[in-house]
Amino acid sequence: xxxxxxxxxxxxxxxxxxxxxxxxxxxxxxxxxxxxxxxxxxxxxxxxxxxxxxxxxxxxxxxxxxxxxxxxxxxxxxxxxxxxxxxxxxxxxxxxxxxxxxxxxxxxxxxxxxxxxxxxxxxxxxxxxxxxxxxxxxxxxxxxxxxxxxxxxxxxxxxxxxxxxxxxxxxxxxxxxxxxxxxxxxxxxxxxxxxxxxxxxxxxxxxxxxxxxxxxxxxxxxxxxxxxxxxxxxxxxxxxxxxxxxxxxxxxxxxxxxxxxxxxxxxxxxxxxxxxxxxxxxxxxxxxxxxxxxxxxxxxxxxxxxxxxxxxxxxxxxxxxxx
Amino acid sequence: xxxxxxxxxxxxxxxxxxxxxxxxxxxxxxxxxxxxxxxxxxxxxxxxxxxxxxxxxxxxxxxx
Numbered sequence: 008x009x010x011x012x013x014x015x016x017x018x019x020x021x022x023x024x025x026x027x028x029x030x031x032x033x034x035x036x037x038x039x040x041x042x043x044x045x046x047x048x049x050x051x052x053x054x055x056x057x058x059x060x061x062x063x064x065x066x067x068x069x070x071x072x073x074x075x076x077x078x079x080x081x082x083x084x085x086x087x088x089x090x091x092x093x094x095x096x097x098x099x100x101x102x103x104x105x106x107x108x109x110x111x112x113x114x115x116x117x118x119x120x121x122x123x124x125x126x127x128x129x130x131x132x133x134x135x136x137x138x139x140x141x142x143x144x145x146x147x148x149x150x151x152x153x154x155x156x157x158x159x160x161x162x163x164x165x166x167x168x169x170x171x172x173x174x175x176x177x178x179x180x181x182x183x184x185x186x187x188x189x190x191x192x193x194x195x196x197x198x199x200x201x202x203x204x205x206x207x208x209x210x211x212x213x214x215x216x217x218x219x220x221x222x223x224x225x226x227x228x229x230x231x232x233x234x235x236x237x238x239x240x241x242x243x244x245x246x247x248x249x250x251x252x253x254x255x256x257x258x259x260x261x262x263x264x265x266x267x268x269x270x271x272x273x274x275x276x277x278x279x280x281x282x283x284x285x286x287x288x289x290x291x292x293x294x295x296x297x298x299x300x301x302x303x304x305x306x307x308x309x310x311x312x313x314x315x316x317x318x319x320x321x322x323x324x325x326x327x328x329x330x
Numbered sequence: 331x332x333x334x335x336x337x338x339x340x341x342x343x344x345x346x347x348x349x350x351x352x353x354x355x356x357x358x359x360x361x362x363x364x365x366x367x368x369x370x371x372x373x374x375x376x377x378x379x380x381x382x383x384x385x386x387x388x389x390x391x392x393x394x
Contacts, residue, residue, distance in 0.1 A: 217366035222343050223374070229363055254344050316343040320366070 209328040211236050218320040220254075220282075221310060225261045225275075228308035232322040235304040242330035243298050245271065248291035249307055249322040253278040259312035262290065262319065266305050275312060282318050295329075333373040333387060337364060341371055341394040349390045355383050 213234035221229045231249070251260040256279060263273040271294045280286025305324050311317035343362045350359045360374040371391060379387060 215367075218340060219363070219365040220340065220343055221361055221363045222347050223361035223363065227361070229361075316347075316362075 209239065210326060211238070212323065212325040214321075214323040216321050218318060219309075220316050220318045222316055223310045224314075225310050225312050228261070228263055228310045230306055230308050231319050232307040232324060233304060234306075234324045234326075235302060236326075237300060237302045238298045238326070239328065240298060240300040241328050243296050243326045243328050244293055245296050245305060246291070246293040246325040246327070247272070247305075247307060247323060248289065249309075249319055250287040250289045251276055251278070251309060251317065251319045252280070252282045252285075252287045253311065253318070254282050254316035255314075256281045256284065256286065258315045258317075260288075260309060260317040260319070261312060262307065262309045264292065264305070264307055264324075266303060282316070287318075287320075296326075331358075331375045331378045333375065333379075333384075335371040335373070335388075335391045336369060337371040337391075337394075338369045340364060340366065341391075343394075346390060346394045349393060350387070353386055353390060355379060355386050358383070 211234070213232060215232045219229075219231055223229045247264050249262060251262055253260050258278055258281070260276045260278060261274070262276060264271045265273075272290075272292045274290065276288050276290065278286045278288055305326075307319075307322045307324065309317055309319045341362075341364055343364065346362060347359075350356060355375075358375040358377055358379065360376055363372040363374065364370070373387065373391070
């Protein structure tokens with residue numbers, strides 16, 4: 008049973024069959040006491056009924072059927088206060104000889120009680136009559152509904168009993184105990200950073216940020232960057248970039264990207280500004296490739312057109328697997 | 331044939347090219363290449379130089 012607890016609230020609970028829910032007398036709501044009732048002396052329903060609230064509450068209800076009787080002075084339904092959750096109590100509340108209802112049935116501190124829960128077959132009061140029960144203890148205190156104490160069964164004489172304790176701790180009906188906050192089950196869900204989904208995100212790259220120059224003329228390319236690897240077979244995006252410049256304003260640099268056989272990009276790049284005047288020209292590109300799981304090489308080569316010196320730097324090759 | 335010279339700064343290949351094309355070994359010249367990082371000037375020639383020719387080349391490279 009999960010409830011969100013809460014002070015000052017709720018249903019004080021059903022004490023189950025437990026006996027007494029406390030001192031009916033001053034207690035709160037005695038409620039419908041089920042079979043309980045007979046308290047030995049019978050008749051007298053004790054102070055119950057006169058229930059009402061110790062606290063602010065209370066509906067006394069009636070204390071059971073028929074013969075119930077004397078509740079003795081029992082039935083204290085506890086003081087106000089903030090009761091706890093009685094939960095499902097077991098067989099609580101044996102009263103022994105006396106009508107003492109023991110702690111059973113207790114509605115806890117009804118006051119701002121919580122749920123009393125079902126108390127099971129508690130409440131045997133021993134010798135005495137069949138009473139015992141205080142019934143629904145009601146809303147004593149400021150609480151909510153104290154709940155029904157259940158059928159007291161054969162409990163008997165409540166005698167003097169009934170005192171369910173000066174509430175507070177009393178009435179603990181078994182294992183019920185504090186319901187606690189069952190509530191939020193924590194931060195479920197978030198499965199963390201899923202991140203890359205495996206091999207699809209594989210990437211490979213090579214770079215040479217250094218500067219190179221040559222007087223080699225077109226079409227005698229010299230190699231600037233080579234990247235060789237054996238991929239997992241699949242579809243890849245090959246990307247490249249570099250910057251180039253010529254020693255003279257207006258001079259031309261050739262740059263070629265290839266795998267040694269297939270040329271993915273080859274361009275004659277006219278450089279408006281000279282190397283001396285920092286006339287670097289950037290170029291990037293990409294192509295989709297389907298690669299087999301064999302050794303593959305990719306190259307960035309460069310040369311001048313026919314005169315002067317060609318420069319290149321910041322050369323990079325990147326392969327990303329996309330399928 | 332490639333001759334290697336250590337050059338820790340980028341050489342002026344334009345100047346060097348003019349010099350070699352105006353030298354006695356101009357017929358052997360193909361191109362120069364230099365790379366930052368290995369700091370080597372590579373002189374690509376179409377043949378091996380004899381000792382006197384090598385002296386000429388060394389002198390030219392020393393200029394840049």
